[in-house]
Structures are given as structure tokens and as C-alpha cells.
Amino acid sequence: MIAIETIHLEKTYAVGFWRKKPRVALRPLNLTVEEGEVFGFLGPNGAGKTTTLKLLMGLVSPTGGTARILGKNIYEAEVKAQIGFLPEQPYFYDYLTAKELLEYYAQLSGMQPKERSQKIDAMLERVGLKDAARLQLRKFSKGMLQRVGLAQAILHDPKVVFLDEPMSGLDPMGRREVRDLIEELKQQGKTVFFSTHILSDAEALCDRVAVIHQGELRGVGRVAELTSSVAGKVELIWNGSAVPAGFSALGAECYTSGERARAVVADVQQEAALEILRRERLRLISLTPVRSSLEEYYLQKVNSAVKPAGVAQ
Amino acid sequence: MSRVVYIAANTFREAVRDRVLYNLIAFAVLLSGAAILVGQISIDIERLVVVNLGLTAVSLFGVVIAIFIGIGLVSKEMEKRTLYTVLSRPVRRWEFIVGKFFGLAGTLLVNTFFMAVGVFAALLYVSHKFQSSDAWILVALFFIVLQLLILCSLALLFSSFSSPLLSAVFAFSLFVIGSFAEDLRLFARMTRGLTHGLAATAAYLVPNFSALNVIGQVAHEQPISWHLIACNTAYALAYSTMAICGAVLIFERRNLK
Amino acid sequence: MSGSRKVTAAASVLLLLSLAGSVLLLRRLDQARTTATPEEVLYLNSPKWVKRLSLGYDGLLADIYWTRAVQYFGGRHVVGAKDYRLLYPLLEITTALDPKLIVAYQFGANFVAPNPPEGAGMPDKAVALVEYGIRNNPDNWKLYYELGFIYYYMKPTDYGKAAEAFERGTKVPNAHPFLRVLAAQMAQHAGEIETSRMLWQAAYATTQEELLRKNAVAHLRALKVDEDITGLETMVARYREQTGVLPSNFNVLIGEGMLLGVPVDPDGKPYKLMPDGRIELRSPEDFSFVVKGLPPGYVPGPPKFH
Ligand SMILES: Nc1ncnc2c1ncn2[C@@H]1O[C@H](COP(=O)(O)OP(=O)(O)OP(=O)(O)O)[C@@H](O)[C@H]1O
Numbered sequence: 104m105i106a107i108e109t110i111h112l113e114k115t116y117a118v119g120f121w122r123k124k125p126r127v128a129l130r131p132l133n134l135t136v137e138e139g140e141v142f143g144f145l146g147p148n149g150a151g152k153t154t155t156l157k158l159l160m161g162l163v164s165p166t167g168g169t170a171r172i173l174g175k176n177i178y179e180a181e182v183k184a185q186i187g188f189l190p191e192q193p194y195f196y197d198y199l200t201a202k203e204l205l206e207y208y209a210q211l212s213g214m215q216p217k218e219r220s221q222k223i224d225a226m227l228e229r230v231g232l233k234d235a236a237r238l239q240l241r242k243f244s245k246g247m248l249q250r251v252g253l254a255q256a257i258l259h260d261p262k263v264v265f266l267d268e269p270m271s272g273l274d275p276m277g278r279r280e281v282r283d284l285i286e287e288l289k290q291q292g293k294t295v296f297f298s299t300h301i302l303s304d305a306e307a308l309c310d311r312v313a314v315i316h317q318g319e320l321r322g323v324g325r326v327a328e329l330t331s332s333v334a335g336k337v338e339l340i341w342n343g344s345a346v347p348a349g350f351s352a353l354g355a356e357c358y359t360s361g362e363r364a365r366a367v368v369a370d371v372q373q374e375a376a377l378e379i380l381r382r383e384r385l386r387l388i389s390l391t392p393v394r395s396s397l398e399e400y401y402l403q404k405v406n407s408a409v410k411p412a413g414v415a416q
Numbered sequence: 417m418s419r420v421v422y423i424a425a426n427t428f429r430e431a432v433r434d435r436v437l438y439n440l441i442a443f444a445v446l447l448s449g450a451a452i453l454v455g456q457i458s459i460d461i462e463r464l465v466v467v468n469l470g471l472t473a474v475s476l477f478g479v480v481i482a483i484f485i486g487i488g489l490v491s492k493e494m495e496k497r498t499l500y501t502v503l504s505r506p507v508r509r510w511e512f513i514v515g516k517f518f519g520l521a522g523t524l525l526v527n528t529f530f531m532a533v534g535v536f537a538a539l540l541y542v543s544h545k546f547q548s549s550d551a552w553i554l555v556a557l558f559f560i561v562l563q564l565l566i567l568c569s570l571a572l573l574f575s576s577f578s579s580p581l582l583s584a585v586f587a588f589s590l591f592v593i594g595s596f597a598e599d600l601r602l603f604a605r606m607t608r609g610l611t612h613g614l615a616a617t618a619a620y621l622v623p624n625f626s627a628l629n630v631i632g633q634v635a636h637e638q639p640i641s642w643h644l645i646a647c648n649t650a651y652a653l654a655y656s657t658m659a660i661c662g663a664v665l666i667f668e669r670r671n672l673k
Numbered sequence: 674m675s676g677s678r679k680v681t682a683a684a685s686v687l688l689l690l691s692l693a694g695s696v697l698l699l700r701r702l703d704q705a706r707t708t709a710t711p712e713e714v715l716y717l718n719s720p721k722w723v724k725r726l727s728l729g730y731d732g733l734l735a736d737i738y739w740t741r742a743v744q745y746f747g748g749r750h751v752v753g754a755k756d757y758r759l760l761y762p763l764l765e766i767t768t769a770l771d772p773k774l775i776v777a778y779q780f781g782a783n784f785v786a787p788n789p790p791e792g793a794g795m796p797d798k799a800v801a802l803v804e805y806g807i808r809n810n811p812d813n814w815k816l817y818y819e820l821g822f823i824y825y826y827m828k829p830t831d832y833g834k835a836a837e838a839f840e841r842g843t844k845v846p847n848a849h850p851f852l853r854v855l856a857a858q859m860a861q862h863a864g865e866i867e868t869s870r871m872l873w874q875a876a877y878a879t880t881q882e883e884l885l886r887k888n889a890v891a892h893l894r895a896l897k898v899d900e901d902i903t904g905l906e907t908m909v910a911r912y913r914e915q916t917g918v919l920p921s922n923f924n925v926l927i928g929e930g931m932l933l934g935v936p937v938d939p940d941g942k943p944y945k946l947m948p949d950g951r952i953e954l955r956s957p958e959d960f961s962f963v964v965k966g967l968p969p970g971y972v973p974g975p976p977k978f979h
């Protein structure tokens with residue numbers, strides 16, 4: 104079953120006080136996330152990640168298109184009962200304690216009184232805030248607020264969890280804990296949709312990722328495939344400070360650094376390249392197939408975006 | 417519906433913790449100081465002075481508090497983004513607005529109650545006993561509460577579309593203008609043509625605080641007609657409903673920052 | 674979004690209902706409070722206190738009191754109330770707050786001085802108000818005119834004081850030339866109707882304020898009627914002297930060459946020639962301030978302005 108689906112979802116803000124100028128935050132976005140998936144939403148600052156999440160939460164109204172969560176319209180109350188949301192840099196009521204805050208959210212989510220108090224205590228323990236349960240939130244640090252935010256997002260046992268940069272502001276231990284938490288949610292069969300800049304987290308956690316840049320979806324891929332697939336290229340490294348003339352004819356990317364030289368060629372050209380090295384009597388040090396990492400995928404998608412006009416012509 | 421109650425309760429708790437009720441201390445000091453002073457220097461008119469001063473203070477303290485927390489209600493939640501997590505729950509936007517209104521109304525009611533106790537204590541201090549005409553003071557207090565309800569619905573309305581500071585300015589100006597609402601309506605009746613249409617519309621849209629201020633009458637122990645009480649109550653309810661509906665209509669469409 | 678549309682519809686309907694309700698309630702409240710007590714109209718009845726409490730915003734406050742004064746007079750008053758008690762205190766406060774508000778003094782002269790039902794019957798207060806105005810605006814000739822006007826319409830007319838007031842006015846730079854004429858006429862107690870006409874024409878010319886102008890027009894109409902009827906009755910008396918009988922209608926007088934046509938009042942309605950030789954107005958209720966041409970026993974209503 105499809106957990107999250109966006110259909111031509113788009114948002115253009117009007118900025119300025121008098122003469123409103125349009126500012127495109129999200130170009131028509133088509134995306135589907137299966138139930139049980141952990142989905143990473145990647146993109147540089149200002150790419151439109153938060154905008155997408157706000158649209159999905161019904162906090163801003165779309166300029167066009169629609170979205171469905173668990174097959175239902177996102178504005179329906181039934182849907183809202185089944186989702187949890189952690190906004191970026193969350194902030195809560197200053198004068199409530201962590202416990203009271205969770206209590207309030209539990210009430211709003213329609214949880215039964217009996218269920219509430221047990222779950223709240225367990226949840227505070229789980230996000231490492233047991234000692235701070237009776238402290239007013241204005242005395243919380245940034246990371247502690249992030250933890251409270253996580254707690255409220257998953258407190259009512261939602262089926263789909265949306266997290267906007269869940270790792271930001273956390274210490275290394277905290278990040279580790281959040282990773283574990285997401286893993287755990289995955290084990291429980293929940294759908295997790297989270298945005299992040301931290302690619303290693305995405306690589307470690309996600310089933311699939313999407314890359315968005317300048318409001319435009321640049322690519323969606325299965326992490327396993329992206330990182331294991333041979334990119335159809337090989338890398339040769341040899342001793343020597345010069346690149347033989349023949350390599351440019353092969354369309355190779357060449358680099359030299361001191362005593363070593365390096366070239367990346369398509370694997371069909373592998374034999375021809377070796378032949379050139381042999382002819383020049385250069386000593387081959389290594390020959391390895393190139394494995395694409397998520398980072399490369401990300402950079403490729405984002406950079407291709409920087410010069411789309413040039414490429415097209 | 418229960419969500420409205422939860423939101424109201426939370427609003428009340430936040431407001432109380434935000435030291436809103438500390439104003440009661442200032443109020444108590446002011447009033448007891450005045451009572452002692454008046455008790456010493458003015459003969460015959462102690463009661464008059466205490467009632468006038470006490471009720472005026474109740475009204476002004478209430479107005480300031482209604483505006484300041486009323487404004488914070490929506491725009492502060494929007495600015496600080498506490499709303500995000502609330503609205504991503506099964507909470508409808510109108511429930512949020514209505515809940516906020518009742519939370520604030522409750523805060524104001526409690527606040528006014530304590531101040532009223534202060535007024536009666538001061539009254540007892542200067543005149544040593546209560547008399548039956550003191551009951552009209554309750555009516556004046558009731559009218560003050562109605563005034564505050566209108567004001568807090570307006571604060572809610574303004575803060576659903578403008579910044580906290582602007583909302584405070586709007587709400588306070590309407591309080592001042594509304595205190596002259598009767599004059600405005602008289603004035604509107606004298607104009608002609610297009611001006612008449614505009615003036616009359618404005619005069620009837622401005623909240624009518626003039627009829628809600630009976631402090632002077634009460635201080636002189638004049639009775640207040642039941643007709644006025646009924647009309648004022650109905651009016652305050654109608655006007656607050658109107659402002660809240662406006663707030664709901666705006667807020668339904670509002671994009672959150 | 675269907676849920677949202679439902680909320681929108683419900684909120685809109687409720688908004689309109691409560692708006693309608695609040696307007697209706699306001700009307701009821703206003704009705705219940707038309708019998709406002711003097712205290713309510715005045716807010717505060719001491720000019721000094723009002724001035725002190727205005728915190729420097731006396732201009733605005735003056736405008737509020739002025740509006741109240743005009744409203745009190747122009748709105749409630751004309752429909753029949755005969756209570757001018759408040760006019761003077763309202764004007765007193767208004768002018769204390771804004772001593773340069775000339776129109777307030779003009780109002781005072783017109784409506785505080787005359788006897789009821791045309792005014793408050795407080796000529797002394799009116800004189801005091803205008804003298805206060807003159808102290809604060811010594812260069813405004815209109816105020817001297819108003820002062821003379823009050824003395825002229827006092828009962829009995831104080832020709833000496835009126836002449837003196839007009840005379841003072843002539844000394845002001847740019848004073849209107851008619852002040853000199855008026856001063857002269859006062860000095861010789863000249864023809865009543867002519868002087869009155871001049872005074873009221875001046876009253877019309879010295880102001881833009883509609884109510885004051887209407888008042889002047891009403892008086893001018895009344896003067897015309899009084900003058901017409903005096904003339905006609907003289908004519909009838911002469912006819913009777915000559916023929917020994919009363920004329921049965923105006924045609925008899927026209928036949929004699931005494932009249933050119935059937936005489937009409939300022940509204941164009943023919944006068945009535947009564948069997949006893951008196952002349953009457955066809956619609957006396959259309960004229961205020963007239964002294965002639967009224968049916969016997971007619972009680973004039975409150976002043977009407979056109
Ligand atoms: N309220 C707003 N009014 C106008 N423009 C906005 C508004 N909110 C966001 N934008 C614009 O929309 C674009 C996307 O912003 P968004 O917050 O979605 O980025 P993001 O991907 O979350 O970035 P980050 O990683 O920095 O959080 C930006 O260009 C931003 O300027």
C-alpha cells in the first residue's frame with residue numbers, strides 16, 4: 104500500500120508587501136512512498152524540503168496539485184491521527200514541562216487517559232529526558248527540545264512519521280539514538296519520511312532517497328542500487344607524473360599527483376587503456392571498478408541542476 | 417469538541433504560568449493604598465471614590481491583559497511555530513481558534529474575579545458594611561467582563577492576520593474608539609450621501625463599549641435596567657461571535673510561516 | 674478540502690447572523706438611551722476639568738463636544754424637544770477647549786439667546802459666550818455682529834448695546850461694510866422689518882454652517898410673510914374705508930386695480946382672504962417665526978427648517 108503520494112504538488116510563495124513577487128519553492132512534485140519504507144529527502148539549503156513537509160502537513164496550502172497519505176486526503180482528521188511530525192528546529196510552549204507538553208499532545212491526538220500516562224513516561228525515558236520531565240521547556244537546550252520534538256512525533260504510535268532534519272542540534276550520542284529510533288520504527292513497520300543534509304545517515308537508514316534542488320525533484324533511487332551498482336567505469340592508477348597522449352582519445356578523466364597518475368575510463372575501454380600503459384612502459388598499480396556512493400549520486404544530481412540551461416543547448 | 421476544551425485548558429495554564437496574574441499584586445497595592453487614603457481624607461464620598469477608582473482599575477487592568485495575552489495567542493504561536501505540531505494533529509483550525517478564545521476568556525474571568533474581591537474588600541474597609549445597592553457593582557463588573565470578551569475576540573481576530581505589535585495597536589485603538597461608539601453613531605446619523613454609508617458602516621462595526629461602561633452610574637448608586645443588561649449581554653455575545661467567525665475565516669486560509 | 678469548505682460556510686453564515694444581531698441590538702440600545710441624562714451628554718460638566726483631562730488633545734476633544742452640541746441641537750432637538758438646557762454648557766466646554774471655533778459662538782448667539790421654544794432664553798449667557806469669543810478672537814468681525822444681533826433680538830431690544838457692538842466691529846480690519854449700516858440703523862431705531870431683514874441676510878452671509886443658514890432662511894421667509902400680510906391688510910382696510918364693505922375675495926381688489934394678481938406666500942401658495950378681512954396663510958405649519966397670518970388660536974410647533 105502507498106503511504107505517501109504527491110500528485111503535481113507545487114508551491115509558489117508571494118513575497119513582498121505591496122507588489123507581490125512569486126517565489127517558487129516547489130515545482131510540481133510527483134512522489135510515492137510505500138508503506139514500511141524509510142525514505143530520505145535530500146537537498147541543499149533552500150531546496151524545498153521543509154516546504155514539501157509543510158504542504159504534506161496541511162500547514163500551507165498548495166498552489167497546485169494534491170497529496171494523499173495512506174490513500175486519504177491529507178486534510179482529513181482520520182489521517183492526522185495516524186501521522187507524527189517533527190518540525191525543523193522545534194519549539195514548544197515555554198511554560199509547560201516536557202511531561203505536560205506530551206500530555207497535551209496526547210489529548211489532542213485522542214489518546215485514552217489510561218494509555219497516556221504510561222506511554223508518556225516510557226517515551227521520556229526512550230528519548231533520554233527522564234530527568235528533565237518536570238522542567239519547564241524554556242529551560243531546555245536545543246538538543247533537548249529536539250528530543251521532546253521526537254517524542255511528541257511518535258508518542259501516539261503513528262503509522263507514518265515525518266521528520267524534518269531529525270539529527271540537527273544533537274550530540275553524537277543523540278544522533279546515534281535517533282538512528283536507532285528510526286531503525287526501530289522501521290522494524291515496527293512504520294513509514295518514515297525524513298529530510299536531511301547528512302548523507303551518511305541517509306545511506307545508513309534509508310530504503311530509498313529522493314534528491315531535490317531548487318524546488319525540483321532531481322532523482323529518486325533505491326539506496327542499495329545506488330551504492331552497489333557498478334557505474335560502468337574503471338579506475339587505473341600507475342606510477343608516473345605524465346598522462347600518455349592516447350588517453351584523451353579514450354575520453355578518460357585524468358588526474359596526476361606527484362608520482363602517481365590516475366585515469367577513469369569506461370570499462371569497455373579498459374583493454375585499450377592497459378595497452379597504452381604497456382606501450383609506454385608505465386607500471387600499473389591498481390585497476391578497480393568504480394562504485395558510486397550516495398554522495399556522488401547526490402552531487403551529480405545537484406550539480407547537474409546548476410547548469411541545466413547550458414547542457415540543454 | 418473535547419479538543420477545544422484541551423486547547424482552552426492549555427491556554428489558561430500557559431497564561432497563568434506566564435505570570436499574568438501578577439498584575440493582581442499591583443492592583444491590590446493600588447486599591448488598598450487608595451482605600452486607606454480615601455478613608456482618611458474624604459468624608460461622605462469614600463464609597464463613591466472607591467467604587468469609581470476600583471472599577472476603573474479593574475477595567476483598565478483587564479483591557480491591558482486581554483490585549484496582551486490575546487495578541488500572543490495566535491500570532492506568537494505562529495511566530496514561534498508551536499502551531500506546527502498542534503495542527504499536524506487531528507485538530508481543526510477552527511477548534512484551535514475557539515479553544516484559544518475560551519482559554520483566554522477563562523484567564524480574564526479569574527483575573528477579574530480576584531480584582532472584584534479586592535474592590536469589595538476596599539469597599540468594606542471604607543464603609544464598614546455592604547448595602548443592597550452594592551449589588552449593582554456586580555452588574556458593572558459583569559459589563560466589564562463582557563467588554564473584555566469582546567476585546568479578546570478582537571485581539572484574536574487581529575492576531576490571525578497581523579504581527580503582534582500591530583495587533584496590539586489595532587486592538588487598543590478599537591478599545592478607545594469603541595468607548596466613543598455612541599458618539600460615532602450619532603455623528604453618522606448626521607452625515608449625508610456616501611459619507612453617510614461609510615460612517616454608518618464604521619459606526620456599527622466598531623465595538624460598542626459606551627453602553628458597557630456604567631461605572632459612573634453604579635458609583636452614584638443608580639440602578640441599571642434589566643433591559644440594558646439583557647441587550648448588552650446579547651450584544652457582547654453577538655459581537656464576539658462575529659469577531660471569532662472572522663478570525664476562523666482568515667485563519668482557515670492562512671499559510672503558516 | 675471539503676471539510677474546510679463546510680467550516681467556511683458555517684463561519685460565514687454565523688458571522689452574518691451575529692453581525693445582523695449586533696446591529697439590531699445596537700439600535701435597541703440607542704433607542705433605550707435616547708432619554709440620555711444631561712450628565713451623559715456632557716461626560717464632565719466643568720470646562721476646567723475637561724480641559725485638564727484632555728492631556729493636550731483639546732482640539733480633538735473640542736470636536737467631540739462640538740459634534741455633541743450640533744447633534745443635540747440638530748438631531749434630537751428639531752424633532753420637538755424643547756430642552757435647550759444643555760446647549761449652553763456644551764458650547765461653553767467646546768469653546769473652552771477650542772476658543773477659536775467661531776461657529777460655536779454663532780450657534781450660541783442663534784440658539785442660546787432667544788426665548789423658548791426658539792432658544793434657551795438665556796441672553797446673558799449668550800452675551801457672555803460671545804464676549805469670551807471676542808476676547809479670544811478680537812480680530813473676527815463676525816463675533817461683533819453676533820453680539821449686536823443678540824442685543825437687537827433681546828426683549829426689549831437694547832438698541833444702545835447693539836449699536837455699540839456693531840460699532841466695535843467696524844473697527845476691526847476687513848470688517849464687512851454692513852456693520853456700519855447696522856450700527857447707524859440701531860442708532861436711529863430704523864424701520865423694524867428692514868433692519869431685521871438685513872440682520873438675517875447678514876446672518877446667512879456670515880456662515881457656512883447649514884443649520885444657521887436654515888435658521889436665517891426661516892426668519893427671512895417669516896419676515897416676507899409678515900410684510901406681505903401687513904400690506905394686504907392695510908389694503909383691505911382702505912377698500913373698506915372707500916366702499917364701506919369688506920372685499921369678498923382678492924378678485925375684487927384686482928378689479929379695483931389695487932392688486933396685480935392673487936398674492937402668494939414665499940412658497941407660491943395664495944394667501945387666504947378671510948370673511949372678517951384678515952389674511953391667513955394657507956399652510957401656517959410651513960412657516961416658523963411668523964407673527965401674522967395665523968388662524969385664531971393657532972399654537973406654533975417647534976421651529977422647522979427648510
Ligand atoms: N514563507 C515563505 N515565504 C517565501 N518564501 C519562502 C517561504 N518559506 C520558504 N520559502 C522559500 O522556499 C524555498 C524552499 O525553502 P525550504 O524551507 O523548503 O528549504 P529547505 O529545503 O527546507 O532548506 P533547509 O535545508 O535550509 O532547511 C526557499 O527558496 C525559501 O526562500
Ligand SMILES: [Mg+2]
Pocket residue numbers: 152153154191267
Ligand atoms: Mg528545511
